[in-house]
Amino acid sequence: MTLTPAQARSAFRAGLRVPTSGYSPGWTQANLISLPREHAYDFLLFAQRNPKPCPVLDVTEPGETSASIFAGDLRTDLPAYRVYRDGELVEERAEVRDLWRDDLVSFLIGCSFTFEAALIEAGVPVRHVEAGSNVPMYRTNRDCRPAGALSGPLVVSMRPVPAPLVATAVRVTSRYPAVHGAPVHIGSPAELGIRDLDSPDFGAAVEIRPGELPVFWACGVTPQAAVMRSKPSFAIGHAPGHMAITDARDSEFLVP
Template sequence: MMRAGALQRAFSGHEPAMTTMDQPGILTPSQAREVFRTGETPVTTSGWCRGYVQANLLAVPRDLAFDALLFAVRNPQACPILEVTDPGDPYAREVAAADLRTDLPAYRVYQNGALLAEVPDATAYWRDDLVAFLIGCSFTFEAALAAAGVPLRHIEQGRNVPMYVTSRRCRPAGRLAGPLVVSMRPIPADLVEIAIEVTARYPAMHGAPVHVGDPAEIGVASLAVPQFGEPVEPEPGDVPVFWACGVTPQAVVMASAPPFAITHAPGRMLITDRSDESVAG
């Protein structure tokens, strides 16, 4: 979890001092990335840096990059691309001035489809042939949902959003194939239509839900047992609503077993310098 000392360090430079040191929602993106470079690993970046786009990370060797790009093009709701780096370049340059090896809270390293390590700094694992893909994240539209009066149970409960591997298959591309992963937010039944309308304005952040209601219809056996993130307790009258999720590439990596890949740790995203309004349709 984040400690006050890390937040204090984030304000040691020339940016304006923060008045409330325990509220990550009012950090600027550059301040948040500075916190993450210290090795602090929050449970989730949901609610951090309100008003700024968050992004998933997938980095693969150059010889797999075309397959990854084609996979994203064929599955745009799960993998809306925000930026692609040049081979061997570990820096984001379009959506943020960020070092992709250090500026996320946590990373997962996969070897032959198996999780090799989860680390707060990927520098030791980064390779000169890696191409990084930054993919839109549904955390981005949560501020708009909250502004529309839609409660966010995972934030209320201080948990990472639950994510589930579904029975729906993505369109394969070259050596990459696998299931769709979804994030789930319990929404009061009378606010589901509002949630659909709000999120549909963010196609670059997964857009409208892919399913509403019975999780069994998409192959989710139990909402209490997410494959990623943490279970969230619904309130009476809530309906489960599911969005395509940028963790889908991780499920595809596990299913396809490429020799090597680096991703973000689920729910712990790159916070970019791009505003939410810049990606709203």
């Protein structure tokens, strides 16, 4: 859990396959989506129109395998990847070197794992960290603003928060707008079209204890939901919860 980003990336490259919540505290984690150049402008516009779920931290040139905030290899140094063809998830794998293309443009998108250490420091429990599991994530009934050929639903992550600490959770996370910022909804999952919190679309369910409210943050899996709806010919993303650990500090994205 206290590995440097380089050490964590080396462990993932060697075969460690785990959700990265809690890894390399103090270092920013990021979602990955890599698309052919022909779709890159549409995605950049999609992200600009939907900054809550898609806060862009970095963008590569076509074919590049590293980024200014990620000195590792984007093809091998995440714990797990998902591969899409024509919008269909065709496989999940440990590395994607043999699938990499010279026309792929990679986007690193802010991740809410980045503010979890600040939540814990403020006394707000983070249940999936306590349980050693992946965060639960859900597709919602809220559509993102489309851009070009891309459209899709908002995806959210959920953390149960004791009712007296909800205001603290909002205050803490609102200071990290580049990694999703404040929650998008508190309380009723039905208002987001979520029927069963015990059946997340991605990640793992967590216990909600008496006196706790489900709190929902915009999630960087939203780009993959857009890929599934819009069906570009090819895309690579991180496996949900298995993030890119960057060389940027969390403090770089903290606002007063």
